[in-house]
Amino acid sequence: MIRKISPRTINDDFRRKVKEISGQDIQQCFQCGTCSASCPMGRMLDLLPRKLMSLLQFGQSDAIAAANTAWVCASCHTCMVRCPRGIDITKVMEAIRQLTLRQNINRINPSEIPAEEVNDMPQIAMVSGFRKLTS
């Protein structure tokens, strides 16, 4: 898909906030694709991490918001330990999630989890799931 990049389509506010929350210099990414090749969730992602980083560099917040990437990311930190530019992509994913969650938008609804699953699930599954996917 051809994407028109112009000052009008660059959401600089979004880009600035992601940088601020993640503490990462996203412009350092040189698009090598190591992160995409390393991601265990890769097959399930609308946008692989490299592509997401590219869109982020151009402030393409709509495309990033429409993708499931940050919500399927399991924070495994594999991309982060391998990025040759030292970018903590896991923190970038967190920042993208936070920008939604901080508007009081939940990705999952805890009350919809079936009771028998709650009974089975280890506490760390619920605590981490709620931390990552609810506001």
Add this chain to the structure above:
Amino acid sequence: MSIAYYPGCTLKTKGKNLEKSALAAMEVLGIDVEELPRWNCCGAVYSLADDDLIHVVAPVRDLVRVAERGQDTVITLCSMCYNTLARANDLMKNDEEKRKTINDFMDEEPDYSGEVRVVHLLDYLRDEYGWDKLKEKLKSPLNGMKVAPYYGCTLLRPKEVALDHPDRPVLMHEFLETLGADVVDFPNAMECCGSYQVLGNPDAAVEVSHEILSGAAEKGAEALALTCPLCDFNLGKRQDIILEKYEGASEVPIYYFTQLLAVALGVAPEECHFELNRDSAAQLLKDKNIISAVPA
């Protein structure tokens, strides 16, 4: 002086088989640990947002509890707790500005600056106890048992808290080798089980967990050893879903590393709470003559 022991929430209920087997094994080994009389949930995941310090408060409070008892080391068993406590400790040690903010916020607590050492039982065994000494204590080594070490994410990443090389770890290999097992190397040993996505995208967690199990089985593993109750949930408790969904998927018994340690040290299987594992776990140990009977 005894070492402080931080259990974390899951080990008191769903992960009782991890805690009980570890405590029994440490007793045999003469590792003197004492559970912190007061502790709180570590938060399970370390805060990854630079402006979110409030979620660092919980793990730091646990570290303050250790320091105020005059203890210099805290030992963990759950790898998510290990990671969260170790990262919070790292922040308090190395980030002056954030340390000050957190200490000011917790003005009822003594100031803390990362004095406590956070260890996991695995690196404690390697670095302090020693494999040779451990080997001497074995009563029923895991001879003839083909076990794949599964590291998962949180023991190895990020680098600041990694117990071993993030891409070429040998820690669990060495551990299992010491116990007498035939260690099965497999390419998915450091891959994520899907973690908390069991809540958000359960199908995705099932898919990546299936890859881990089949990767181990393809290399000839008869079982998988792991350290994390969330990995155990995705790979063990939910294995029935995998077996149903994927043709050709085969049953893989899952153990906590401490259960294998305990049985190898001659601890009674009842103390390892195999009833919380898949049935195949106790059965395989019995088939290999490592335990004499499957506990009722």
